Amino acid sequence: MPVWTPKTLLFPFFIALGLIALPDRPLRADSAGYQKTLKSTAWVITSNAENETSAGTGVYVDAEKKLLLTNAHVIGESRKAVVFFPTQTAGKLAVRRKFYLNNILKLGIQGDVVAVDRKRDLALIQLPRVPSGIEAIEMADDSTTPGAKVALVGNPGDSEILWVYTAGTVRSVYQKKFKSTHGEHDFMALETQSPIKPGDSGGPIVDEDGKLVGLAQSFSPQSPLVSFCVDITEIRPMLDSPWKSAPLPAKVLLDEAGIEYTKHASGHYQIDRSVGSKTQAVFVAKNTEYHGRADIRRIWSTVQTTDQAPGETLLMRLMRQNTATKLGAWAVEKTASGYVIFYVAKLDATASDEALESTIDYVARLAAAMEQDLKPKPDQQTAQATLQAWLAE
Template sequence: MLVRPRVAEGHGTPPDDYRPRCCDEVFSAAHKDLPMDVTAGSPHAHPHRSPGRPFTGAASFAGGARSAVRVVVATVILSCMVSDGTPTRGDETAASKPAAALRALDIEGLADRIRPSVVVITIEGRDGRPLGVGSGFVVSPDGLIATNLHVIGEARPIRVRLADGRKFDVTEVHATDRAMDLAVVRIAARDLPALSLADTRSVRPGRPVVAIGNPLGLELSVVAGVVSGRRDIDGKPMFQLAIPIEQGNSGGPAVDADGKVIGILTLKSALSDNLGFAVDAAALRPLLEKPNPIPIEKWLTIGALDPRRWRTYFGASWRRRAGRIHVQGRGEGLGRRSLCIWQGGVPDGEFDVQVLARLHDDDGAAGLVFHFDGEMRHYGFYPSGGQLRLSRFDGPDVFSWRVLREVPGKAYRPGDWNALRVHIRGAHVECYCNGHRVITFDVQSYSRGQVGLCQFRETEAEFRSFRVGRNLPPLVPTEAEITAIAGLLQDWNHAAGIDPELLARHPQPNDRVRLALIEYARRLERKAERIRKLAGAAHVRSVAEQIARIFDPENESAPDLIRAALLVAALDNPELDVAAYVRQFEAMAEELRNRTAGTKNAAEKLAMLDRYFFEDLGFHGGRTNYYSPANSYLNDVMDDREGLPITLGILYAELGRRIGLALDGVGLPGHFVVRYTPDKGPPVWIDVFDRGKRLTRDQAAAKSRSITGEEPDEHAFAPLPPDRIVERMLRNLIGIAQRREDEAALLRYVEALVALHPDSVPERTFRAYLRYRGEQYDGAIRDIQWLRRHAADQVDLGQLDRLRQAIEAARSD
């Protein structure tokens, strides 16, 4: 039972009038009353239900191990990838100007002039079918075409289609520059309409540009924009363009008002649809002046595998470079499988097959093949999505593919080189990853066949040090070698510097010493990382205990909600000076008391609070980046003067309390408001997120209903006690962490929830799982023991047993 936290602010589907601008949930400031959509599809937490209410959603603990936390940060990506995003403020400005900047430019006439010079470039696979489409343009009437190097790829047949429909096979790769991602190819054509290269030294931001290419297969499409800057990206001089670049645009020209090429479209921004990059056209001149021509016959053999040693099956692109075998592209076999089979044979009897493999995609799959029958059948041992898997393939369809064993990939190092080895002794098979035996199995179906490499799901991977034979030296250092290195370095005086002569006493060859040193360093780094995690866990425990003490029933003083809310922020920021912000809040309260000292009328005090809070201090709803955790951190809200309904409501209500106003926080489903109870008359609900807008009970209910789609019940309008307000803040942060798949943050917030509600079964269950994922194995075991003692009738004991088994297995690894 993988439990999920309830959601406090918001719901799964925003109303029609709340329209997110882009994928990272940045909302326009013009959109009001944005719901907190922290976990799509989750029901809303009711503030007055028991904290022991189970979380929603379920999944197995075993399955949870497959969803490892992934954090991806990108600024630019190759144009062959398409991304949605939000432009930076500067680029929004640039992107909004093309119409004005190009007003005096005859775009239609310019497009008619340059379109005949733009070509479609197609790369073909071994079967003659297109593998990819890009753009290019004529740079010489005698058949020279400029494009990006990544458009033509490597060792593939290249075809060019001119604007008039004529098709030509490329006869020569005239020049290439890998660093600049540029290529010039030749076709057997004459009298072609060539484009001239501009003198780009005078190009400045704001210059109009027009581009023609084949975006997403829409051939010879025209788009206009402006140059918005110059950038140096990975050593390449680039023009930043306020212009969209999509798949198929790569290699196309960006021309100025005179029809001269200022850049070659190359990169698309991951932040904006209307932002791209083009290599400075000046980089093309050296390729035209000093080419390095390669006939297409030789081009097709570059990086090709030696057919005497390797044979590939089921598509994809297998190449050799720098002593490594690289694979990329889509396989055609079952599971988008592709194979590269060793032609050197295998020994009789007992033997090993091993390789060092590095996957460029943690979600991918690639590894070793053995007992291949030359057609469809074989076994495979490979990492797959963070797991290690032994599979059998009996044929071409999904019904003939069987996963024999799958284990957590504790020994596997994502993004690094991993030593995969299969030891075969008759029907008995042992699979190793980085020296750790992870799978043993007795194979029955096939006991002989070829060995080699496999790739699945378009995974990009590389392999080196492939070996097959008896008594092979291990690819990774043995425990004895690592122990010897550790002993050798035990008395090393680090301050004396690095002296390679220190290693002269080691009995192993230098290459084995190097491997042992690297592995020993890796273990020290892992130990240091665990020490840092221990420091973080100690901090979280201290903060959670402080929060719990504030709301301890035996505490004689009234709960300090401001301090508690600041401690919630301190869970994520160990350097936060909570006491300093408490003093800052008290200074605000003192200033407000001085302003209202001569006022006894409560309504006047409330109006003065509004002026002080919204006008003088400038607090407002955080609509621009509603889902930012900063909107839940009270210190950031105090610094930036913007936040969520709940954080603004806490500050507003606590300031009002300091001047004698009867203000209470109310946790309506989907929206937090403040209730003002006057001496006479009905209560008034205040929407602090909307600059203190006053609401009747019916209006408050309508707001909640517009967000959740449900009618709030009577209990929803009752004031929330301070500890429930803090719980609601934590659940908001839990929802944000779930969206970001940040398990470390989830554990921090759940630790605080358990400190608030130590008898809550759902929180304890969720914490046990998160502790396991965070390698806090002893703590996870203690939670399991507590659940068995106190809640055996409320939990799935079988799932708890499986979780405990997973913990013991992780410990042994």
């Protein structure tokens, strides 16, 4: 064991004093950065077609157009959002959710969702006004680098407190393609060593100068300290590109079109259409599908379920018919109970009410005709025999 002399004792003592004194400047810098970022941060509340609410965070990015940026998964299929900016009460920052909700008429701002990019998991909300003192955040020109210090201001859902500050460090910046519970994503990711919690999504990730370098998106299921953010190099193109209108939820679109429906046990929407003397059930998918900036609404009708796989001749005939149909195609799907033959159309999810109704009618008529053809005849015992007889005619 070493023998410590007074000289060796003094050295670590002064180092310790330095460690105590040095944080004064970084702490003041962090506080100033927090106050600066706070002026651009918002609490975002949305509601889906089933009146289920969700909440997240957003960042004010354009004062001229009054645009708030958040994640697409925060918005979901909602086309309206209630936005709260931080305010003070009794000279102090109000941080409790209940305070804002109790003062919603005074503090809440209803915004319109004007653009959604699901691939990047970004969405824009346009606001009619913003409170005084709110400022559009300054954006970095390019990506930050590994090892850089960053910070987040967010609204974690597991807390009654808003405007929570979280510090972190950049681990890496790279192209990330992955699936989440919110869909398929492909964007330049800013990976950080800092916890992001549900509710923080859409919050600003800022560098030491207070400039926006990313948007909080998700956290790793393997490590809660590893978080993924949308890099600034994805945010700038989103803001600069022409906005594509965000599609309405299926329920809202059906309601606005005056189309009667029932909600199926699967969650999809069932429309019963009369075709001649029979009723054909047509389904509209509850969620939209997308590829890049293309949003698609799926509409289909089941024709037959059988425990035997359709023969090669039938499949070839269905393929030939697919080349002649105006929209959509015949499909065969294997399920746990057998094989399903159905007709499916995929419509632009931003198409008009009239286009939706026309597509539903088209799917109903085509499916009803095929179902009639496949129906067993009196002298035949099985659906497979009907298929063979029908193909032989």
